[in-house]
Amino acid sequence: MTTSLLLDGISQRTTQTRRLTMAYLATGQGTTPVVLVHGNCSSSLFFQDFMLALAATGSYTVYAPDMRGYGESETLPVDATRGVRDYSDDLAAFVQALNLPPFHLLGWSLGGNIIMQYAIDYPGTARTLLLEASGSPYGFGGSKDAAGTPTWLDSAGSGGGTVNADFVKSLQSGDRGSGPTSSRTTMNAFYFKPPFQVSPEREEIYVSAILSTKVTPGNYPGDTLPSENWPGLAPGKLGVNNALAPKYLNQSALVDIIDKPPILWFHGADDQIVSDTSMFDIGFLGQLGVIPGWPGAQIYPPQPMKTQIRTLLESYQANGGSYQEHVLPECGHSPHIEKQDEVLKLCTEFMDAH
Template sequence: MTSNGPRTRHVTTDRLTVHLTDLRDEGEPVVFVHGNVSSSAFWRTTLSRLPGRYRPIAPDLRGFGGTDPLPVDATRGLRDHADDLHALLTELGAGRAHLVGWSMGGGVVLRYLRDHPAAVRSVTLVNPVSPYGFGGTHGVGGVLNSADGAGSGGATASPEFVKRLAEGDRGEDSPVSPRSVLAGCYVRPPWRPAPEDEEAYVESMLSTRTGDGHYPGDSTVSASWPGVAPGTRGVLNSLSPLYFRIDDLHLIDPKPPVLWIRGDADVIVSDTSLFDLAHLGATGAVPGWDGTPAQPMVAQTRHVLDRYAAEGGAVREVVVADAGHAVHLERPEEFTAALLELLESTRA
C-alpha cells in the first residue's frame, strides 16, 4: 500500500496500543522518535521529504499524542519508551531500522541502540538529551552533583507551565504558556512555524498527559541544592542521571553509523541550558545557588560519541548555524540533506 501524504493509525503491540503517523508499508524503515512535551506531529513535514525507497514511521510515545497513556517507571531510565518502540517495530515486521531521535527521543534512541545494536541500521540524534540525562551532573563524564540526583527530575519543571499544559492553554499571554515555550525555546526567535503548523504543534504539546506518572513526575526533598531530587515515576525522572546513563555505548557490537545534528542556538540542550537549574542559579534566576556547576550537555554527548568513534563507530557531527532546538523544523533542507546522506551511505 502507498500513500500520497501522512496517515495516522493505531497499532496494538504486546505492551500497549501505539498511535503513529506513517506514509507507506514498504521500504527501509526510518523511525522518527519525538521529544518531550510533543508527539509525532512534530515530524509530519519531515516524513514526506524521504524518497519512496524509505518507509518513514513516527510513533507517539506513551503518555503523548494518541498512544495509550500508561505510566512511566522512571527507574528504568527511558527503557519503558525504548521497549515500547521495540514492541512496535516487532509488530510492524520492520526488521533492522534507521532510528532518528529528537531531544528526549534522542535518549530513547540511545537506549534502544544500547539494548538492540543488531536491530539498528543507523542513528540520527537531533539536539539529543545528554547520554548522562538532564540536569544534576557536571563534567564531560557526567559525574552526579549529589548521590540522590538533586537538581534533576520531576520538580525541575515550571509548575506554571505544567498547570497551563493541563488546562489546555492555547494562548501567548505568559512566557511559560505552551505556545510561548514553542516560539521562544523550541525554535530560535524570531523564526516561527507557518500558522497552520504552529497550531498543530501547540495541539501536540497539549496532548501531553500530566501527573506523577507522566509529565513531569513525582519528586523527593533533598538536603543538597536546590533542595529537590527525582522521584521514581514520570517523564522527567526517567531523564534523570540517577536512572538514565549511556556511558558504555562504545562497547556495543555492531556499531551502526551515527549522525549528530544540532542547532548552535539551542537553549534547551546546551552547555548553558535555560532549563538546567544549576545554570539558572549561576545567572541569579534561581535563589540560593551554592556554586553547583551547570551540566555541559553538548560536551557530554561529544565525549560519549568520541569514545564510540575511537572504538570503530562512524560518527558525523553537523552544527546548523542560527538554529535552535527543533532544527528539523527550522532548517528542513539542511536537516533532510544530512539525514539522506547518512541513509544512502548505509545502502552503499
Template structure:
C-alpha cells in the first residue's frame, strides 16, 4: 500500500552526504522545504504540502534514518548538524539555492541550525512546535542555563525501552500506552479521532524510524547527577542534549529572515510542563527520587523559544507567534485550516528580491 497522497511524488536524491527520499508537490515558483520531527518522516507533511498555494514548489525531505532515506549513524556531538548538513546537501543536489524552511519539533531545531550555519540559503523560517533553542531537557530559565555539565537526564537514556522495542518490531497496534499508535494519539495530536482517515499513514511513518545507538534513541552514559544517566555522543536524542545543541546564536546573526512560530496550546511534548521532561515527571512524582527544583528544575521550553525570538526581533528581525488553541504537538494536523492559512500568509509577506 502506498502512503503517498494524490498530487505528491517521491524522488531518490543521491546527495553528497546520503541517499535521501524526497517528497514533492510540484510548483513553478519559490521552494518551500519541510523538515519533519523525531520518530516520523516527511509523510506527515503531505496535507500541508498539498494545501500550499500553487505558486510554491513544496519539498519534504526524509532525514537520515527516517522514512525511505538511507540509514547512517548520527554524530550527536555535532548537535543537529548532521541533519542540517544533510538538508543542505539535498538542496545542492536539486540546484535549490534558497528556500523557505519549515521545521516541526526536532525538525524546527534542524531548521534553526540551518539558519545559523547557512543563512543565505533561508528565505524565511517557520517553526512548528520547535525544540527549544537550548535543546530538550537539562536547562532552566528563559536563557537556557545548564542544570549540569553532563546533561544529566537528557538524551538516549530517557527513551522508554518498550516504545523503542515496539518501533523495532513494527507494532501497529494500540495494545499498550507505549505503542507508536498510542503515543501518536496521546502525545502527537490533540484530537486523535479526527486523524482516523490517515492514522495508519502516520503510524507507518513513525515505524520507519531506524533504531539503535547510532540512530534512535542513541547511547547514554552513567552520571553522578539525578536520575543517574546522561547523554552520550551517538544517536538522535543525544543531538538535542544541552552540551551538544545550542542555536540561540541566531538571535544575534546579521541575516534575519522573517520567522513564524506556531505552537499548540495543548502540546505535551514541547511545553513548559513537558510530559517528556524527566525533571518535570520527577516533580509530578512519576519518577521517584527527584531531588527538587533547585537541583533538577524542569525546562521552560516555550519560554526559552519566546525569549530567544524576542532578542531576534529586538535586533531587527520580524517574528510572529501564533498559538493555536485546541492543538497539540502537531498543529498542522490538529487545525490544518488555521495552520495552512498562517503559513501561506507568512510566505506571501516575504520579500525575496
C-alpha cells in the first residue's frame, strides 16, 4: 500500500491466520479492543478517520481488517453456498491470530452480516455488536416480506448477475474518472447522501478502497445462472454477491444464540443502498420501470430490508437479548463518515455501557 493512502497515526500490518494472509489497519493504545469490518466494494481505508477518533478517547485499540478479496488481503474464492460464513470464519481466524481479549465488533453494510454470522458461529467472544447500515439478515435482493421469504425458490433477482456490468468493468479497469458508473460517481451518489462530499484527499483514498475490490470469478461479483423466473437470472455458487442471496443466507439463528451480546443498530434515514426502497434492489427497480417485465408487487415486491432487520432484532430482544436502534437524519449509507461526531458519541457510550 502506498503511504499516501494512510493517515498519520494509522499503521498497516499483515498477519498470517490459519485461513489466509490478512492485512489490517491499527491505531490506539487503549485497553479495550474494537474491530471494524468493512462492507462490499470498500476496504479498511474507509475507517481511518473514525479509527483515529476512537483512539483519541484513550480507551480503545482499534483494528480494521481487509476481508478476503478486498484491500491488501489475500484473494480466495468465496463459497457462496455457505452464506457469509467464509468471512465470519476469516474474522474468527483474524482475532485468534492477534490473540484479542473480548472485543467490541462493528460491521458496516456487508460487514453487519459478517458480524451477525460471527455472533452465531462464535458465541461469547464479542462484547457487543454494532450494526452500521447493516445488510438484511436475509441478504440482498430476492426476498419479499419481514420474515425474509424468498420471492422465488431459486432466488432469481439476487446474486452476482444483478450487479451493473458497466460498474464491474469500471472496477476491472481501475477507472478513477467521473463517468456515470464509475466508483467515484457511485460513491458520491449512493455511499453518501448528496450533496455531502468529503475532501478531495479523502475522496481519492476512498476511490482507491473501492478499486481494491478484486474482480475475479470467485470473488466479485460472482457467477450467475439463467432462470425461468423474472428477471431471468439466479445466483451461482461463488462470490460475494451470491453469498448474500437468500438462497444461501438466512441469519435468523441470531435470535436463538445463548450468549446474546447487546446490539446497537444505527443507520442513515436516507440510505439508498440498504432500504425498504433500495436503488440497488431488483424488486424496487422493477417497480420504478427501470427493469422491464416486472410481475408486480403481489409477486415481486421491493425487499423490505430495514423492516427485516428490525423484525429480527425485535425477536432477538423478545428472546432475552437487547438492542437499540438509532436513525440518523440527513444521512446516507456511511454514517461513520457523514456523521462522525454523532456516531462516535453513540458508539462510545454504548461500548462503555457494556
